[in-house]
Structure formats: structure tokens, C-alpha cells
Amino acid sequence: MRTDHASGKAGAFAAFWVLLSMQLARARRSWRQYIIVSSAMPSGIAILLRAMTSHPSAALALQIISGNVVLSVTITAIAMLAQQVAWMRQNRTFDYYHTLPVANSAVILAILVAYLIFALPGIAVVLTVGALFYGVHLVISWGLVPVILGTGVALSGIGALLGMASRDGELAGLTGNLVMMAVLFLGIIPASRLPLPLVALSDILPSTYGVRLLLHLLTGHATAVVWLVDGVMLLVFSALLFLAVERLSYRVD
Amino acid sequence: MAAFEIRDLHKIYGRDVHANDGLDFAIEAGEVFGILGSNGAGKSTLVQQMVGLSVPTSGEIRLHGERVRAHDRRVRQAVGYLAQRPLALFDLRVREAVVATGRLRGLGRSAAEREAKELLDEIGLLDRQDRLVGNLSGGEHRLVGIATALVGSPPILILDEPTNELDPVARRRVWDMLMRRREAGTTIILVTHNVLEAERVVGRVAIMARGRISAIGTPGDLKERLNAKVRLEIALREDGPDVGEWLAGARQIGERRFSLTLDRPRLGEALQHLAGPAVSAQIDDLRIVSPSLEDVYLAYHDTEGHSDAH
Ligand SMILES: Nc1ncnc2c1ncn2[C@@H]1O[C@H](COP(=O)(O)OP(=O)(O)OP(=O)(O)O)[C@@H](O)[C@H]1O
Ligand SMILES: [Mg+2]
Numbered sequence: 001m002r003t004d005h006a007s008g009k010a011g012a013f014a015a016f017w018v019l020l021s022m023q024l025a026r027a028r029r030s031w032r033q034y035i036i037v038s039s040a041m042p043s044g045i046a047i048l049l050r051a052m053t054s055h056p057s058a059a060l061a062l063q064i065i066s067g068n069v070v071l072s073v074t075i076t077a078i079a080m081l082a083q084q085v086a087w088m089r090q091n092r093t094f095d096y097y098h099t100l101p102v103a104n105s106a107v108i109l110a111i112l113v114a115y116l117i118f119a120l121p122g123i124a125v126v127l128t129v130g131a132l133f134y135g136v137h138l139v140i141s142w143g144l145v146p147v148i149l150g151t152g153v154a155l156s157g158i159g160a161l162l163g164m165a166s167r168d169g170e171l172a173g174l175t176g177n178l179v180m181m182a183v184l185f186l187g188i189i190p191a192s193r194l195p196l197p198l199v200a201l202s203d204i205l206p207s208t209y210g211v212r213l214l215l216h217l218l219t220g221h222a223t224a225v226v227w228l229v230d231g232v233m234l235l236v237f238s239a240l241l242f243l244a245v246e247r248l249s250y251r252v253d
Numbered sequence: 254m255a256a257f258e259i260r261d262l263h264k265i266y267g268r269d270v271h272a273n274d275g276l277d278f279a280i281e282a283g284e285v286f287g288i289l290g291s292n293g294a295g296k297s298t299l300v301q302q303m304v305g306l307s308v309p310t311s312g313e314i315r316l317h318g319e320r321v322r323a324h325d326r327r328v329r330q331a332v333g334y335l336a337q338r339p340l341a342l343f344d345l346r347v348r349e350a351v352v353a354t355g356r357l358r359g360l361g362r363s364a365a366e367r368e369a370k371e372l373l374d375e376i377g378l379l380d381r382q383d384r385l386v387g388n389l390s391g392g393e394h395r396l397v398g399i400a401t402a403l404v405g406s407p408p409i410l411i412l413d414e415p416t417n418e419l420d421p422v423a424r425r426r427v428w429d430m431l432m433r434r435r436e437a438g439t440t441i442i443l444v445t446h447n448v449l450e451a452e453r454v455v456g457r458v459a460i461m462a463r464g465r466i467s468a469i470g471t472p473g474d475l476k477e478r479l480n481a482k483v484r485l486e487i488a489l490r491e492d493g494p495d496v497g498e499w500l501a502g503a504r505q506i507g508e509r510r511f512s513l514t515l516d517r518p519r520l521g522e523a524l525q526h527l528a529g530p531a532v533s534a535q536i537d538d539l540r541i542v543s544p545s546l547e548d549v550y551l552a553y554h555d556t557e558g559h560s561d562a563h
Contacts, residue, residue: 010359018356025344029385091341099304099336100357101329252307252323253266 016106019097023114026084031121038075038122042068043129045184050133058136058219065130065138066214067188070151070207072122074183077156079176081115085163086172094249108246112160116152123148139220147217150234151210155183157241158206164248183207206237254317255279256409256440257303262312264298264464272298274464276312285431285441287451290461291554296444297337299461300411303442304334333358333407337414337444340398343387347378350386351400358405365404372400377426391418399427409440416447428454452546460553468553472546479544479552483520485513487527488538509537514552 010018027034046068050056056064088094097107131138159176166172186194186202194202202208209230216222216230257280264273272295280286288296301307303314305325314321321328342350348369355365373379376396381389386397395418402410410431416424424447431441431454445451451458452472459469468475487500489509503511515523520541527533542548 010357015357018353022342022345022349022353025349029344088341092336092338093341095306095336095338096341098306098324099329099332099334100354101326101359102357104324250324252305 010102012103012106015102016110019102019106019110020113023110024117026114027118034076034080034118035121035125037080038072038119039125039129041075042072042122042126045071045188046126046130047133049188056134061130061134061136062215062218063190063211064188065127065134065136066211066218067184068130069123069126069214070155070187070211071180071184072126073116073119073148073152073155073210074180074207076119076122077112077115077152078159078162078183079173079180080118081111081156081159082162082166082172082176083169084115085111085160086166086169087163089164090168098250104250105242105246108160108242108249112153112156112242112245115156115159116149119152120148138218141217141220143217143222144214146231147210147213147234150231150238151207151214154206154210154234154237154241157238157245160245161241161248164245187211206234206241209233209237254282255315256282256284256317257442258315258318259299259303260313260315262299262302262314263310264295264302264307265310266298271464273302273309276464276466278459278466278469280440280442282440283438284456285435285443285454287455287458288442288444288461289446289448289451289458289550289554294461294554295464296461297413300334300413300442300444304328304332304411331407332409332411333402333405335398335402335410335412335415339391339394340386340401342401343385345386346383347386347389347397348373348382350397351404354401355404358407360405368404368406369400372404375426375430376400377423392420392423395419396423396427399430403430403434406437406439408438409442410434411442413444414446415443416445416450424450448547448550449545458546460550462554468549472549475549475553476544476546479549481517482514482544482552483517484542484544484548485515485523486538486540486542487511487513487536490535490537514548 046064049064053060098104127138158179162175162179163172166175182201183205186198186205187207191199191202213222213226213230213234216226259276259278262273262276263271265271274295276299288299290296298307302309303321305321305323305328308323316325316328316331319327340350345353351369351372352365355368356362360368370379373382376399378393378396378400381393386394389397395415399412399415402412416427419427428450431443435441435454443451443455455472457469457471458475459466461467486506487503487510491509500511500513503513506512527536527539
């Protein structure tokens with residue numbers, strides 16, 4: 001008989017990699033649907049708004065494009081992930097992980113990062129469509145990486161939280177859609193044109209900071225101040241949401 | 254030293270579901286311990302607390318002398334657990350599910366690949382190793398679950414109804430696998446309804462009823478206790494008149510087949526009665542059966558507590 005017991009614990013990096021690839025396996029069957037779902041609506045809205053405005057200013061065009069990029073992230077990170085997490089809870093998938101020698105934070109991070117990765121093709125499509133239809137020049141820089149990462153983790157944090165709190169996948173999907181609507185409205189309409197209560201709401205949505213940063217980055221105007229204010233807010237939101245999800249998924253009765 | 258000690262364990266769901274009601278026993282390292290009991294007796298509730306997925310309402314569980322906490326790190330390193338609910342890794346291929354689990358238990362990539370292959374071969378799934386777990390049949394799904402519990406050779410296995418959905422061949426294969434793990438020194442805790450098959454493998458059993466343990470011991474011991482009793486299996490002719498009155502205390506086990514458990518001293522009296530001309534003419538078949546573990550189970554699974562065990 002075998003006597004070589006496993007060491008009983010995988011290295012943190014190896015474990016995260018295994019967990020991430022377990023999550024990414026979802027995309028093997030449904031990557032086409034993921035791309036279509038995450039790019040159709042934001043691209044459609046961008047095109048629709050272009051058709052309805054005769055000569056959009058460059059500023060408005062960029063607001064629309066940034067808003068729709070974040071909407072695209074929202075679709076995967078909130079609407080899809082909320083359902084997935086609710087479903088995982090129903091299936092007791094977390095029990096499987098919670099009886100293996102891996103850190104729960106690694107499990108949660110792998111789920112959030114996987115859904116961020118699922119959002120990437122949609123982001124590319126929306127950026128391309130936006131650049132094409134609005135004829136604006138988009139500055140593609142390395143700064144986009146942490147911004148999309150931060151926005152993605154913060155938004156998938158919200159999605160996972162909704163999934164944890166919902167009784168079932170259907171309910172999670174519905175609330176996910178509601179939050180998505182909010183992100184869409186608050187992301188595309190500039191804060192200066194919003195009524196006060198909505199401004200308050202937009203202040204507590206991490207997508208707001210993501211859109212603003214994106215806007216500055218795409219125009220090549222991201223100053224240190226912008227990074228400091230919006231970047232830090234994004235970081236704080238991501239961290240808080242991550243911790244909340246991690247704690248919540250670890251409850252026992 | 255005991256692997257697990259269960260001390261005055263109570264688990265109450267909501268306000269009044271007393272799923273575990275004062276459990277007290279120990280499981281020695283290296284033993285195969287069976288937990289039997291009717292549906293809802295509290296078996297899964299017990300093992301879920303042992304693996305730290307749920308916490309006792311009162312009392313405690315100790316692993317190697319130290320108290321088990323929620324999501325206990327030591328338990329996660331030492332125990333391979335098979336939940337009663339099916340494994341949820343639907344998007345993975347069979348091999349990937351086993352390899353990933355092995356890697357999360359600390360095996361290197363190639364060791365995990367090798368061990369997964371051996372396990373899938375041993376459990377009879379090697380030809381289906383590339384199928385998606387979500388597309389497997391109920392029994393196949395169960396087998397993958399068992400393979401994930403075993404990969405990495407954890408020193409303790411806690412398996413909640415491993416053989417329920419399996420066909421006879423697969424069941425035998427799984428029992429054989431568990432016997433080999435037992436030979437290698439693995440501690441195995443087994444919740445099962447397959448009483449007859451479990452008898453081959455388990456060293457001791459606990460029979461649970463309504464949240465309590467109604468009998469605990471080796472199958473031999475428990476059968477010995479039942480030996481104070483004897484069981485008659487009687488099959489009646491089809492055309493005979495009704496002798497139902499005489500069989501009032503018997504349990505019907507088939508069409509015109511009855512099972513009657515008696516105190517041993519009353520056996521002679523009963524046989525005399527059966528030999529009488531009126532009754533014997535109606536008897537098609539008569540057997541005196543010594544108790545099996547199943548008889549033990551049937552005798553204890555709905556008793557209130559230890560009291561009426563003798
Ligand atoms: N989360 C829960 N909330 C409320 N009641 C529960 C919960 N889990 C189990 N119960 C109840 O506790 C009792 C014991 O359940 P448990 O799952 O431990 O039984 P079991 O012995 O494993 O049964 P089976 O052989 O059917 O698997 C049952 O009556 C069940 O309805
Ligand atoms: Mg059960």
C-alpha cells in the first residue's frame with residue numbers, strides 16, 4: 001500500500017493556481033456565451049447613444065465608453081457571479097473547500113479573479129466598438145490593468161456578497177440586475193447632472209471610482225491626485241468587499 | 254490514543270430538532286468504525302461536526318486529544334471527507350477533480366497525476382476520466398467523490414454513505430478499497446445503510462436512533478447480545494387457513510413469510526407449537542436463524558436508548 005501521505009498542505013501560490021484553474025474550467029463550456037453576454041448590451045447601448053446624439057463632444061463620448069466598459073465588467077462580476085455564488089452555496093460547494101487544507105481567502109480570491117478574467121473579452125469588445133463609433137482616440141496604457149483589476153475585484157465582491165445573501169440563484173440574479181441598472185445609470189450620466197440622492201448612491205458604488213479613473217486614463221489625463229483619490233477608494237472598496245465575502249462564506253451553523 | 258473522542262455532544266437545529274442528543278464515545282486510531290441508523294437518526298449531523306463544517310450546540314469533539322473547532326486546520330489536514338451530498342465540481346473532468354483535490358492536499362503536480370490515475374483505475378473509472386463530472390451518472394458521481402476523499406492518502410477517512418448509489422460490482426470494489434486502506438493503517442469512519450456489506454469491513458459499529466446511540470460494539474458483541482434471542486423465519490402455504498393470530502408478534506418479511514424473534518428459552522415451546530398437527534400442515538418452510546448485523550440493526554434502530562438492549 002501507499003505510504004506517501006500528502007504533506008497535508010499545498011504552498012499558497014500552488015494552491016491559488018489550482019483553485020483558479022478549477023474556477024476557470026467553467027469557461028470551457030460557456031466562453032462564447034460569456035463574451036456575448038458581457039459585450040452585447042454595453043456595445044448596444046454605446047451604439048444606441050451614438051445614434052441618438054448628433055455630435056457628441058469628446059468628453060461625452062468618453063463618459064459613455066468608460067461607463068459601458070464598467071457595465072460590461074458589472075454583467076460578469078455582479079449579475080453572473082451573484083447567481084454562481086448563490087448556486088455554489090445551494091450545492092454546498094464551499095463545504096468541499098472547507099474540508100481541504102486551503103485558506104478560505106485563496107478560495108474566494110480565485111472565484112473573484114476568475115470572474116474578472118471572464119470579463120476581459122467584453123471589455124476589449126466595448127473599447128473597440130466605442131473607439132469605432134465615436135471616432136475618439138483612446139489612450140491605452142498600463143494604468144488600465146490595475147484599474148480594471150481593482151474595479152473587477154470590487155464589483156465581483158458585490159456580486160459574491162449578493163450571492164451569499166440570497167436565498168437562491170434566481171433571487172441573486174434579480175438583485176444582481178438591479179445593481180447592474182444602478183451601475184449603468186450612475187456610470188454613464190456624469191455626476192454633475194445627477195440629483196443629490198443619486199450622487200450619494202454613486203459615492204458608495206465602487207464602479208463610480210472605476211469609471212472616473214478609466215475616463216482619465218483613456219484620455220491620458222490621469223494625474224497623481226486622481227490616482228490618489230479614486231485609486232485609493234477603489235482599493236479600499238476591493239479590500240472591504242473581499243473581507244466581507246471571505247467572512248460570510250466561512251460562517252457555520 | 255483515540256483518534257476522535259465525542260463527549261456529551263448535543264446538536265440542536267432551530268429550537269427543537271435534537272439531531273444529536275448526548276453522544277459519548279471514542280474512535281481509536283486505525284479502526285474502522287461504522288455508524289448505522291435510520292434516516293434522520295443524526296448520523297450526517299455527527300460527521301459534519303467532526304469535520305468542522307458545523308459546530309456542536311454543547312459538548313465537544315476531540316481529534317487526537319485536541320478540541321475540534323469550526324473549519325479546524327488539523328482536521329482539514331488529516332481527514333478525507335465524503336459528504337452525503339454529491340460533489341459539486343461539475344465543470345471539471347473526472348481526472349481533473351481528483352488531481353486538483355490531491356494538489357490542494359499538498360501533492361506535487363506529478364504525484365497528484367500519478368495518484369489520481371491509480372485511484373481511478375482502482376475504483377473503475379479510468380475509462381471515464383475525461384468526462385465532465387456534471388455529465389456523470391449518479392453512481393459514477395459517487396465514485397469520483399470517493400476518489401477525491403481518498404487522494405493524498407489522508408490518515409483518517411470519514412465517508413457519509415459511500416456505497417449508496419453504487420451497483421453491486423462497484424460496491425464490492427469500494428469495500429475492497431477500504432479494506433486495503435484499513436490494512437495500511439487508515440482510520441475509517443463510515444456512515445452506511447449497507448449493513449450486510451459493512452459487516453465485512455467494520456471493526457466496531459454504533460447504531461444511532463433519534464440522535465442517540467442505542468448500541469455500540471463489535472458486530473460479534475452485538476450479535477452475541479442478540480443471541481439471547483433467536484429468530485424464526487416461517488413461510489406459510491398458500492391455501493392454509495389463517496394462523497395470523499399465532500403470528501401476531503411476528504414481522505412480515507414477504508408474501509406469507511414471517512420473521513419471529515423470541516427469547517431463546519421460549520424456542521422449545523414455540524417449536525412444539527409449530528410441530529402440532531394443525532400448524533405444521535400449513536408450514537411451507539421453517540428456519541432458525543442466528544442473528545446477522547442486519548438483525549442487530551433491526552433490533553436497535555428504533556429503540557429509545559441503551560436500556561432495552563439486553
Ligand atoms: N440544517 C438543518 N436544519 C434543521 N434540521 C436539520 C438540519 N439538518 C438536519 N436536520 C434534521 O436533523 C435530523 C438528523 O439529520 P441527519 O442528516 O443527521 O440524519 P441522518 O442520520 O444522516 O439521516 P440519513 O440516513 O437520511 O442521511 C433530521 O431529522 C433532519 O431533518
Ligand atoms: Mg445522512
